[in-house]
Amino acid sequence: MSSDTLGSSATYKRMEQGYREKALKLFPWICGRCTREFVYSNLRELTVHHMDHDHSNNPNDGSNWELLCLYCHDNEHSKYTEQDQYATEVEAGDNNQESATYNPFADLKSMFKK
Numbered sequence: 436m437s438s439d440t441l442g443s444s445a446t447y448k449r450m451e452q453g454y455r456e457k458a459l460k461l462f463p464w465i466c467g468r469c470t471r472e473f474v475y476s477n478l479r480e481l482t483v484h485h486m487d488h489d490h491s492n493n494p495n496d497g498s499n500w501e502l503l504c505l506y507c508h509d510n511e512h513s514k515y516t517e518q519d520q521y522a523t524e525v526e527a528g529d530n531n532q533e534s535a536t537y538n539p540f541a542d543l544k545s546m547f548k549k
């Protein structure tokens with residue numbers, strides 16, 4: 436019984452669920468950019484980034500994955516689209532501003548929905 440339609444959002448969601456779970460088992464729950472730590476209750480804000488930007492490239496050893504918070508994940512992508520030339524990594528530690536009042540994730544969440 437294989438009633439799955441390839442390419443449907445349900446299938447994609449399951450696929451994403453699969454590599455996300457694997458990545459969360461492989462890596463500590465820390466954003467690779469701002470080193471923000473995550474716990475179970477806010478784990479939804481920790482996302483799996485594909486280093487080669489190919490979401491179908493999911494090696495089991497996690498070599499194509501990086502855990503990033505929503506904010507850094509968004510940064511990571513806008514960095515590539517806006518300044519392709521800047522391949523050099525931005526020093527982590529620069530973006531260590533934790534603001535208690537402003538929540539950057541509120542807007543990002545809707546942006547991530549396609």
Ligand SMILES: [Zn+2]
Pocket residue numbers: 466467468469470471503504505506507508
């Ligand atoms: Zn981050």
Ligand SMILES: [Zn+2]
Pocket residue numbers: 483484485488508511512
């Ligand atoms: Zn990404």
